[in-house]
Amino acid sequence: MPQSESNVRLRSARHAAGYRSQQELATALGVGVRQVRRWESENPPWPHPDLQQALTELLGQEMESLGFTPPAGRDSRPDPVRRSLVGATVVAAGLAAVPMQSAAAMQPASVAADFEAVTRSHRRLYWSVAPATLHPAAVAHAALGCALLTETAGQTRRTVAAALAESYLLAGRIEFFDLRNGDQAGRTFLLALQAAGQADDSLLGSAILAHCAFIPAWTGDRDAAVERMVAARTYARRGPASAALLAWLDAVEAECETRCGNTRTALHLIGHAEDTLAAGTEHATPPWLDWFTAVRLAAFKGNTQLTAGHLPQARTTLLGVLDDMPATEDKQRTVVYGDLAAVEAAAGDPEQACEYARQALDQLGITWYAMGMDRVREVRRSLAPHQHEQCVRDLDERLYGWSTTVSALAR
Template identity: 25%
Template sequence: MTGNPHLAARIERAGLKQDELANRLNQRIEDLTGQVGKLTDRHVRNWVTGKTRWPQARQRVVLEEEFGATAEELGFIPPAGRTRAPSEDPLRRRTFTTTAAASLAAAALLPAAPSNGSRRVGMTDADRLERNFVDLVQADNESGISVKLETRALTHAQHALDLQAVGYASTRVRQRLYYLAAAFTGTALWAAVDSREAQRASGHLNQAMKLAGMAGSSEMQMRLWGHAALLSYQQRHLPDALAAAAAGTRQHICRQDPLFRSLASARLAGIQSALGDPTPALRSLEVAEKAYARADREEERAPWMAFFDRAELDGLSALVFGRLGKHAESEAHLHRTLARLRPEYRRNRTYYGLNLALSQLAQGELEQAYATVLPHLPAPGKRMTGRTGNLLEQFGQGLTRTAPKSRIAVEWADRHAEGEEHR
């Protein structure tokens, strides 16, 4: 069950509890039909968790009225081939506006209205949003991606867009708000990609690209092309992944700042190596190394770029060598990555630790690979999902394939069985 972060973001944005939303919707049902609604917090919980993917028609109507958005925009998914019945149309005659989507609770976050009654949105509002973006980036680095983080990112993106509608703002402020909306949506995109939720990720990607274009930010577009490349790679659409990664290297920011060029080139090398052709991959990796050497690491950059340092470049290089079958080189880079990785980057430590175990396993170092993977295993009753969960599955499959009757393989199978029992 993947959940519905779009609806969760709207509810969080409105400052509502699940039972409060149910009560508001029941009142709308009574206004609409003359009969008291019977929704409870359980209905709302089922919507948010994804257990109910397409509510009943009357429920959809009042949800759309409450949030000023269609059911699809709220993250609900109609059954295959399902279209709205004509009988639903009279219930949808009310006009939904952006203002209707902003709740009274959310209004407290908007800038105060001056005495003349008009509203003015300024850099102070944008600065507050950017501080929240920094907090989200830190949460990603420290705790890893989750649906909750995706929801928070979408909530802030919506707030950035709401600020555009409350009154006057200069062109410079509006561009920055579009940039921040793109940044938050890009974080939601990354959360969905890391969780391997392709459908949600694709929706976030389209919205983020549109917002980055309106912001006129080649830096944000470069970030998004990198996420687009990984998304296509996960879906095994390798030509699309290659085109997206190459598009990232062509952004103006890569000509302006060698650190961005280094990151974009390393990502391109990763996709090229997945295609199995070592020459262009190693050439792109060389470009990444040279660009990194030229970059001024003390220069101030966007908060999301803080992760890209020598440890991360070594990690991306390790992935390239691993995909090319150069497992000894991959292992050497991974050791350097883990030695240099900053303590707060716990998610990356798990990710690269599991890759190190896979590299050692590929070289036949069963004992060492098993010792490497053990500290990264989830606690009993827990499970890894997304990219890290996929790596753990690869390790188990590789262990079974390499030495199915070994002591380590038997112990691994027993441990996996115990984990299933605790779920």
């Protein structure tokens, strides 16, 4: 139908919401495509109340803004109870409620891809950019995403919400793993989970919930950690989840159990994760799951073997991790050096322990990672019986240099 004889407002709103064809909108509404054609005609019929509600929720605009004219004597304003429920579906605490918009306020569908592209860039930058530098950028980007949620609808809005959830997840990861601020990370992970709910992305929700489990595990609260892992696995079952995601959930739970002193359970979980990765699935791994590989799983295993007192096995595992680790894994390398130092300290070889600790400090001087520094400090505490030996004193000179001490206190 020529543009001059069609409902341009509805067609524009459909495109802005990410429904490129009339069939896509019809499928989302559960109606036939002929019905959508009628609505996009020159004189669209007034929809049934249920379809009015569905249209305004999917496209984010009032009926008159969508090009519809109510029949004589019919109130075009939405039911106040329904409207309050629609407005309440959007999260609070940073994600402002999304009101129905006028046609002029809606962003084009391309805004979703543009916002998503920046999120992807931040994901890659995490592995090389200093956390204190990247964190403000990720938080500011998330604030933009919150604003875009009020100006998008339908598929466009879901895409923005998913990218927003990933941005908040990245910010929370930096807060917990790099800046060691568990309280702030917990609040940020909550925002990430709320945004994932807006996107209806259960796999991303699973990843966020598993990250939430780290926080109580680090304080020895096993019950809270287990509860969050149960929730994470529930979301993963809504999937379909890839082998990598399922194996990572095992690895996270193993880390939590290790922190709570249950190394036998942790090693069983790691074995299950190894089997899961080996078996694989036909489901693709989400692109945001870039923090987990078979090498990372081996690093988890080496740390658990160390904690369990299986020193020869831990040494073998961790040396294999160093051999297999890609050159880009700077942050994880500091953790592995720290764990190897702990192995040698426990084995009664302070000289070798200090050598690995110095290598960890060398790497930390290039790429800061709070988890890596935590490992070095734990090793130094374990070397207290040898603190008068020259190798330990040399380590102290490195550990308590001006730049290292200031960086540690600043964080």
